[in-house]
Amino acid sequence: MFEISRRDLVLSAAGAYAAFGLSKPIAFIGAAEAQQAPAAASFRKYKVGDIEVFSLSDGVWEKPHDDNFIKGVTVDETKAALAAAGLTTDFVPIPFTPNVVRTDGKLVLIDAGTGGGQTGGPKAGTLMKHLAAAGIDAGAVNVILISHFHPDHIYGLMTKGPENTAVFPNAEIYVPADEYRFWMDPAVIEKLPEARRPLAKRIQEIFPLMKHKVHQFEGAKELVPGIRPIDAHGHTPGHTAFHVSSGKDQLIVLSDTTNIPALFVRNPGWHAAFDQDAVMAEATRRKLLDRVVADQIMVTGYHFPFPAIGTIAKDGKGYAFKPA
Ligand SMILES: [Zn+2]
Numbered sequence: 001m002f003e004i005s006r007r008d009l010v011l012s013a014a015g016a017y018a019a020f021g022l023s024k025p026i027a028f029i030g031a032a033e034a035q036q037a038p039a040a041a042s043f044r045k046y047k048v049g050d051i052e053v054f055s056l057s058d059g060v061w062e063k064p065h066d067d068n069f070i071k072g073v074t075v076d077e078t079k080a081a082l083a084a085a086g087l088t089t090d091f092v093p094i095p096f097t098p099n100v101v102r103t104d105g106k107l108v109l110i111d112a113g114t115g116g117g118q119t120g121g122p123k124a125g126t127l128m129k130h131l132a133a134a135g136i137d138a139g140a141v142n143v144i145l146i147s148h149f150h151p152d153h154i155y156g157l158m159t160k161g162p163e164n165t166a167v168f169p170n171a172e173i174y175v176p177a178d179e180y181r182f183w184m185d186p187a188v189i190e191k192l193p194e195a196r197r198p199l200a201k202r203i204q205e206i207f208p209l210m211k212h213k214v215h216q217f218e219g220a221k222e223l224v225p226g227i228r229p230i231d232a233h234g235h236t237p238g239h240t241a242f243h244v245s246s247g248k249d250q251l252i253v254l255s256d257t258t259n260i261p262a263l264f265v266r267n268p269g270w271h272a273a274f275d276q277d278a279v280m281a282e283a284t285r286r287k288l289l290d291r292v293v294a295d296q297i298m299v300t301g302y303h304f305p306f307p308a309i310g311t312i313a314k315d316g317k318g319y320a321f322k323p324a
Contacts, residue, residue, distance in 0.1 A: 023179040044307035051103045051226050054134055055307040058096035058113040061120040066310040071271040085262030095310040104225035108143040108305040115155030143224055146175045147255035149183045149203050151267055158206050174223055177189025177216035179238025183287040232257050234281030254301040257288050261321035268318055289319050
């Protein structure tokens with residue numbers, strides 16, 4: 001487990017800030033450190049008590065800028081926030097980082113990735129390669145926990161149609177009941193904006209094929225030893241974070257509670273086009289970020305820069321992600 005006390009974090013960040021005479025928030029410091037991480041990101045293994053956790057890179061989406069990405073925020077403002085975090089301004093770099101958790105003899109995958117680039121652009125789809133690099137056989141995965149049904153989290157469950165082969169043939173799949181109900185309703189397709197309809201169709205195509213393996217969960221009951229769901233609705237109707245704990249150690253898997261930290265941890269009030277109920281998503285974001293700050297809980301975020309592990313601190317009106 002990474003032990004960074006809140007006091008150390010604040011002091012070291014403040015020290016660096018003073019030493020470099022920077023008029024920048026501590027978010028800049030954290031992101032700049034993140035940029036020095038090895039470029040060839042594949043997997044990172046760490047422990048939460050007795051539980052083994054892997055961050056696995058499924059590549060990155062180099063999302064072109066567009067005016068509608070963040071409500072009320074211009075492309076220039078978005079570029080300024082990326083630059084302040086030491087990131088490229090040519091596009092919005094959105095990484096994908098599923099986790100594997102080894103707990104109580106079970107191998108648990110949290111979110112299934114982009115499906116070999118079925119979504120997320122040409123630089124997405126490296127999950128299977130990196131699972132192999134980590135010595136994890138897809139056939140050995142016993143359980144898959146799904147945070148929500150956006151394509152970058154579920155397309156990895158199955159190969160492309162018409163084959164539609166299960167990628168993790170021996171896994172039982174646990175999905176949030178609210179998410180399942182929303183997307184599986186045949187009437188939902190008509191109600192969705194045009195751009196979301198192919199996703200709903202694909203969801204309604206693949207989940208019946210896995211039916212005997214799919215289990216819906218509700219509430220905060222433990223799903224596998226040491227892992228409980230946290231209601232984090234807003235991004236989607238059933239969006240879920242996960243609490244991993246062993247002994248005194250804890251980790252919160254934030255899923256898509258926030259997209260990339262440089263934009264949405266720094267500015268929790270920015271509403272990304274991906275958030276279905278942006279007001280609820282913001283309330284959820286602030287609530288969860290306040291919790292991990294107050295309790296000094298380690299976090300991992302699906303769209304955080306690899307290896308996507310660290311802590312959160314309050315920083316002015318927003319928050320700062322401090323990579324571990
Ligand atoms: Zn996502």
